[in-house]
Amino acid sequence: MTDKTQHRRRVGSVRPSHLMYTGGVGALVDLPNFAVLVRGIDDWQYDSLEWADLKEPRLLRAVNGLIADPYGAQVTQLRPAPWMDGTDNDPTGPASRIGVPVLPFPQWLRCTTCNALGGLDSKIFKFENAKPRRPDQARFFHDNCTAKRKGKRPLAVAARFVLVCQAGHLDDFPYALFVHRGGNCTEASHPRLEMLDHGGNQAANVKVRCVNCGSERNIRDAMGQRGEITLPHCRGRQPHLATFDPAGCKQRPKPLVIGASNQWFAQTLSVLAVPPTSGSALQGKVEQLWEHLQKAKSQESLDMVWELPQFKPLHQWSQSEVFEAIEAHRSAAAEPQSSEATSYPDLLTPEWEIFTSPQLPEPTEDFALRDVPVPPALDGVFSHVVQAERLREVRALIGFTRLDAPDPEDPTLVARAPLSRSRVPTWVPASEVRGEGIFLRVSDELMADWEQRVAGTAALAAHRTTVRGQRSDIACRGSHFVEQVVPRPAGSLRLTWGRPV
Numbered sequence: 001m002t003d004k005t006q007h008r009r010r011v012g013s014v015r016p017s018h019l020m021y022t023g024g025v026g027a028l029v030d031l032p033n034f035a036v037l038v039r040g041i042d043d044w045q046y047d048s049l050e051w052a053d054l055k056e057p058r059l060l061r062a063v064n065g066l067i068a069d070p071y072g073a074q075v076t077q078l079r080p081a082p083w084m085d086g087t088d089n090d091p092t093g094p095a096s097r098i099g100v101p102v103l104p105f106p107q108w109l110r111c112t113t114c115n116a117l118g119g120l121d122s123k124i125f126k127f128e129n130a131k132p133r134r135p136d137q138a139r140f141f142h143d144n145c146t147a148k149r150k151g152k153r154p155l156a157v158a159a160r161f162v163l164v165c166q167a168g169h170l171d172d173f174p175y176a177l178f179v180h181r182g183g184n185c186t187e188a189s190h191p192r193l194e195m196l197d198h199g200g201n202q203a204a205n206v207k208v209r210c211v212n213c214g215s216e217r218n219i220r221d222a223m224g225q226r227g228e229i230t231l232p233h234c235r236g237r238q239p240h241l242a243t244f245d246p247a248g249c250k251q252r253p254k255p256l257v258i259g260a261s262n263q264w265f266a267q268t269l270s271v272l273a274v275p276p277t278s279g280s281a282l283q284g285k286v287e288q289l290w291e292h293l294q295k296a297k298s299q300e301s302l303d304m305v306w307e308l309p310q311f312k313p314l315h316q317w318s319q320s321e322v323f324e325a326i327e328a329h330r331s332a333a334a335e336p337q338s339s340e341a342t343s344y345p346d347l348l349t350p351e352w353e354i355f356t357s358p359q360l361p362e363p364t365e366d367f368a369l370r371d372v373p374v375p376p377a378l379d380g381v382f383s384h385v386v387q388a389e390r391l392r393e394v395r396a397l398i399g400f401t402r403l404d405a406p407d408p409e410d411p412t413l414v415a416r417a418p419l420s421r422s423r424v425p426t427w428v429p430a431s432e433v434r435g436e437g438i439f440l441r442v443s444d445e446l447m448a449d450w451e452q453r454v455a456g457t458a459a460l461a462a463h464r465t466t467v468r469g470q471r472s473d474i475a476c477r478g479s480h481f482v483e484q485v486v487p488r489p490a491g492s493l494r495l496t497w498g499r500p501v
Contacts, residue, residue: 010087010096011036011129011138016431019081019100020268020395024429025419026170026240027264027400028105028162033139035158035258037105037170040241041420041429046082049098053077054430056394059271062345063396066269066411069424078396078430091132104140105239106162106172106258110195111142113154117175117193117208125156159195161206161219163253164263164402165234168417169245173255174232179208179217182232187212222255231255241421254403265405266397267416271347273366273392274354282317286325289314294330299323344411355386355439366392366434384441391437396430 012031014023023029025038056078064074086095107120118124129138141153148154161173175193176185185191192211209216221230234253236245256263286293292310296302302323305311314322354361360369368390374382399416407413419425454460 010091010099010132010135011102012135014100016081017395017433019429020397020431021266023264024266024397024400026168026238026417028258029102030259031138032136033155033157034104034109035106036102037240039101039103040418041425041427042241042422043101044079044082045098045101046079048094049082049084051080051082053079053427054394054432056271056273056432058347058350059269059394059396059430062269062271062347063398063428065345067398067424073422073424075425075428077427078394079427080431081429096132103239104158105170106158106160108159108172108175109140109156110159110197111145111154111156114142114145114147115194115196116142116145117159117195119172122190128153158258160197160258161222161255162258162263163231163234164256165249165251165253166403167234167236167245167249167251167415168238168400168402169234169236169249169251169253170239170263170402171235171237171253173222175208176210177232178222178230179210179215180213181215181217185210185213185215219255227255228252238417241418243421262403262405265401267399267401267406267411268395268397269345269347270393270395272351273394274351275361275364275367276350282314282321282325283329285313286322286329290329293326296323296326302326343409356384356441360386363390366390369439372438380443381446382440383443384439386439388437388439390434392432392434394430394432396428398428 012029014029018024019038023038025040027038028035029038060075060078063078067075081100082098084095084098086093090096104120108117109120109125110117111125116124124142124144125140126143127138127140129135131137140156142148142156143153145154159173159175163171163173175195176191177183179193180191191213194209194211196207196209198205206219207216208219221227231253234249234251236247236249238245289310292305293302296305299319302319306315306319317325355369360371361367363369368388370387370389372385372387374385397419399419401414401416404414406416419428
């Protein structure tokens, strides 16, 4: 198609939090008439956009601690997704060309009128997106449909199956290979296919047929143990990066419906922008002065240099506290660095220390707390109530997994798929949310009494058995920490086309 009006770049919009938890890099996003795949961050463009990275040093250190690299490459920025205001007033202006790049995926479509099945490269389907204020009407259609009504261009929808493996790879379902049972059509080099889809969630309701040779096969043959024999090995395809895994892949892929909830799980880190606590502030000072402090092998040697001007910032702590922090830093530096972190960084202790501190910090534009008396009716249940009048939470996406959610205790248990073609990107997608909340600390005596009462009971044994048999992707901020962040309105993000692979 040569008419440029048919190729508006904007095809939909999502909120910033959607790109963090629901449909970020590598995820399939369902639009009204077709599905798209969010491209890797190598293709996100910021050239014509004014933007600022989200400053949060504690989160940035945690990201680099988890994305380990033996050669010293580091993430240096937490970037918000590219977005520009103005599409409401001028839907064809500069803002319409700014957004998160996507590509149509799966790249096999089915005509809803004649059931013709084909890939985008077959050129039997065309795309239209002529209304700048109605990106929801963007669609593919079957132009030469033999069963179309006069004047109608039948809608073409995504052929609803894809292949996914536990290594994070994603591929189109091999319909031609599948219907011909691993061989070629005997009647044509480029056979015409049909998909007879009777709806519902059962694979048995979907049949693929070759128009040329008459071969047909039910999709149920690709499911379960039968599918492990039927389907080829994973090709290691990473369509969000437009690459194939150079190491290849020996896994057998699994067929999924494009709307399946386990096709993408975000691996994220998030922190509250809290002031440094006493312990973390001391550790930060030790890191800054390490060039001088690394020679202190005993508390007595520290005493000899204590009055030097460069050590004055340490005088708010005792020499014993400072030396303990020196030894902790020395021990951490001496630990061998593995190629990949085996545990998540501790982001909760500084937050817990702030909320449970007997003296609340001075309010800032990002963080303000106010003590609230425990209501008499809840006395004995809660020992501490704090109103968070201002909160800022910053979130970073570091990767994603498929089929299995990331383990909340072990980041290496499930293979993490990359966000970029580089092993360690220079930046990762991030978002921030500002709001308010309330902190409730359950009485320690109440918790101890409850632990004693349930210890050794059949109910606790059954609970532990159930938890061991299931994977949980729910994490809490501390054993007695209840957090609520109420997001304020934020701008939408524009999805734009990217090149398919």
